[in-house]
Amino acid sequence: MNKNMRIRYKITLAVGVAVTVVLVAMAFFYTHFQEQSVLSQNERTMEKLTESVAQGLQAVMLAGSADIAESYADRLKKVTDILDFRILRTNGDEAFRDNKTIHDVNRRRGEETFTPRDHEQQIPVLPADDANLLAAVSEGRTLAIYEPGPDGHRNLTFLAPIKYTEACSKCHGTAHKVRGVIKLTTSLAAVERDIYEVRQYAIGGLALALMATMLLTGYMLGRTVVEPLERVTHAMSRVSDGDLNHQVPIHSRDEIGTMANSFNRMTSELRTTYDGLRREQDKLTTIIHGAGEGIVVTDSTGEIVLVNPAAERLLEKPASQLVREGFYALLDDEEQMRLWLSDPEQGGAITTAYKGRVLQIFASTIFGSDHNVVGSAALLRDITEEKRLEDELRRLSTTDGLTGLFNRRHLDATLDTEYNRAQRTGTSLAVLMFDIDHFKKFNDTYGHDQGDRVLQSVARNFHDALRKYDLACRYGGEEFVGILPNTTLEGAFCVAERLRVEIEAAEVDGLKVTISVGVAAFPELSVATPEGLIEAADAALYRSKEGGRNRSTRALPPEPSTPAATGADTTPV
Numbered sequence: 001m002n003k004n005m006r007i008r009y010k011i012t013l014a015v016g017v018a019v020t021v022v023l024v025a026m027a028f029f030y031t032h033f034q035e036q037s038v039l040s041q042n043e044r045t046m047e048k049l050t051e052s053v054a055q056g057l058q059a060v061m062l063a064g065s066a067d068i069a070e071s072y073a074d075r076l077k078k079v080t081d082i083l084d085f086r087i088l089r090t091n092g093d094e095a096f097r098d099n100k101t102i103h104d105v106n107r108r109r110g111e112e113t114f115t116p117r118d119h120e121q122q123i124p125v126l127p128a129d130d131a132n133l134l135a136a137v138s139e140g141r142t143l144a145i146y147e148p149g150p151d152g153h154r155n156l157t158f159l160a161p162i163k164y165t166e167a168c169s170k171c172h173g174t175a176h177k178v179r180g181v182i183k184l185t186t187s188l189a190a191v192e193r194d195i196y197e198v199r200q201y202a203i204g205g206l207a208l209a210l211m212a213t214m215l216l217t218g219y220m221l222g223r224t225v226v227e228p229l230e231r232v233t234h235a236m237s238r239v240s241d242g243d244l245n246h247q248v249p250i251h252s253r254d255e256i257g258t259m260a261n262s263f264n265r266m267t268s269e270l271r272t273t274y275d276g277l278r279r280e281q282d283k284l285t286t287i288i289h290g291a292g293e294g295i296v297v298t299d300s301t302g303e304i305v306l307v308n309p310a311a312e313r314l315l316e317k318p319a320s321q322l323v324r325e326g327f328y329a330l331l332d333d334e335e336q337m338r339l340w341l342s343d344p345e346q347g348g349a350i351t352t353a354y355k356g357r358v359l360q361i362f363a364s365t366i367f368g369s370d371h372n373v374v375g376s377a378a379l380l381r382d383i384t385e386e387k388r389l390e391d392e393l394r395r396l397s398t399t400d401g402l403t404g405l406f407n408r409r410h411l412d413a414t415l416d417t418e419y420n421r422a423q424r425t426g427t428s429l430a431v432l433m434f435d436i437d438h439f440k441k442f443n444d445t446y447g448h449d450q451g452d453r454v455l456q457s458v459a460r461n462f463h464d465a466l467r468k469y470d471l472a473c474r475y476g477g478e479e480f481v482g483i484l485p486n487t488t489l490e491g492a493f494c495v496a497e498r499l500r501v502e503i504e505a506a507e508v509d510g511l512k513v514t515i516s517v518g519v520a521a522f523p524e525l526s527v528a529t530p531e532g533l534i535e536a537a538d539a540a541l542y543r544s545k546e547g548g549r550n551r552s553t554r555a556l557p558p559e560p561s562t563p564a565a566t567g568a569d570t571t572p573v
């Protein structure tokens with residue numbers, strides 16, 4: 001059966017085939033029984049006819065008019081549909097054609113009762129050993145024999161025995177129970193025409209019945225099954241096309257009605273879920289489009305499927321270009337991107353410089369619930385300003401606002417680090433501490449602003465006097481500390497002296513400024529903590545002040561009996 005055939009035609013065809021088989025079978029049995037019935041009827045009629053012929057013949061014979069029988073048989077032959085009529089002797093020869101019986105009867109009666117024929121002839125109709133003839137003669141029963149006729153129709157031949165009666169024995173004796181056989185052959189052409197007609201009518205009737213059944217079946221199927229099914233199918237196709245508002249009309253409470261009802265409920269559920277999902281999607285789309293962060297998403301094949309406006313802005317490329325160039329080329333560095341995505345620890349942020357700005361990127365692979373890769377995503381943030389503020393904050397938290405040098409907090413942290421490094425690597429670490437001499441007088445005499453300018457000028461000198469790797473800090477008030485990694489005590493002392501001379505030489509607003517310096521160094525000075533170095537430098541500074549100011553003093557190892565702070569080697573001016 002064609003798979004594309006509509007269900008209406010499939011069912012109608014199936015019902016049609018079933019009904020045809022049943023009707024053909026019924027037609028076959030009907031016509032067959034009809035035929036049997038007609039033939040039986042015909043047989044009975046013919047039997048009665050032969051019986052009445054036999055009786056008539058007997059009556060003629062008893063009336064002594066045996067010669068009439070011959071013309072009687074000839075007349076019967078002319079009856080329509082009677083093809084042949086013969087009165088046979090038991091040996092199969094036709095009776096009343098020769099004088100044998102006449103002679104026998106005359107002899108038995110002892111008188112010339114019957115006059116012999118002038119022209120006698122012997123006509124053998126059936127052979128003496130014909131099985132049917134023998135059956136009719138010996139068993140005394142009537143036989144009906146059907147044979148094909150020359151005109152295509154069947155012929156029916158009756159062999160009816162002519163039995164002896166009491167009256168017959170007077171002329172024919174009692175030697176045989178059956179005296180002769182009547183052979184009557186009729187054509188069944190008329191009967192078969194009737195049967196054919198009946199069959200035609202039956203087939204016509206059946207064809208009409210079949211047509212009516214099929215039409216009715218098709219109509220009923222259409223109304224009760226096919227149309228409701230088509231409505232559901234149509235609705236399903238509309239739903240699959242995205243029209244979730246389509247409902248199947250319910251006309252019945254049968255299985256199809258229940259199915260339509262279930263389908264409507266399912267569609268309604270689907271619509272609710274879909275609406276919810278759409279609302280969520282709208283929200284998500286709004287968030288994605290309005291987000292300050294750039295978002296780029298790919299599908300499982302790596303094709304970019306989503307680029308939000310922020311991503312276009314941050315990457316300075318239109319979405320079409322990003323899609324064309326591909327996910328790995330987002331930051332113009334495919335190798336770097338592949339490295340990030342292949343990192344098992346991915347998910348962390350990567351900060352990179354891009355077109356003069358600082359971008360933070362979260363690049364990750366997206367896995368589905370079945371652990372298969374469903375795509376990749378990149379979240380991009382412009383952290384240029386953030387980074388600047390962070391740097392500024394860090395700078396502010398580590399520097400002194402007035403002089404721009406590092407503050408004491410930063411000094412403490414750095415000193416710890418440098419001290420540990422020096423210990424670990426066995427290198428030197430020097431600390432230089434100085435204080436502006438009589439600074440109070442600048443404030444008191446020229447005002448606080450002038451004092452500030454002196455501090456700033458000294459700080460500049462201090463900063464410029466140190467190397468790149470040294471650290472210049474304002475320790476507090478008019479006190480300054482320098483950390484000089486990889487510097488011996490002598491080296492630090494040289495720096496101190498150079499600085500002291502430079503500051504003395506550089507007047508500030510025409511005012512002469514001098515400083516008193518103390519230097520200490522590890523490991524020349526065996527201190528146990530970083531603070532020990534500061535204390536030693538402070539003690540040396542103290543010695544410079546005591547020694548008359550405007551000078552540098554080396555911290556000396558403490559004498560066992562003398563405190564470290566007093567141990568100093570002062571260079572007088």
Ligand SMILES: Nc1nc2c(ncn2[C@@H]2O[C@H](COP(=O)(O)OP(=O)(O)OP(=O)(O)O)[C@@H](O)[C@H]2O)c(=O)[nH]1
Nearest residue numbers: 435436437438439440441443448449451452477478
């Ligand atoms: N203008 C100004 N003055 C400050 C600042 N910090 C501290 N001072 C002043 O610095 C002065 C320090 O004075 P003192 O501790 O007596 O020391 P000095 O006058 O330098 O004397 P010696 O150190 O003994 O030579 C005080 O008057 C403080 O008010 C600052 O940031 N700006």
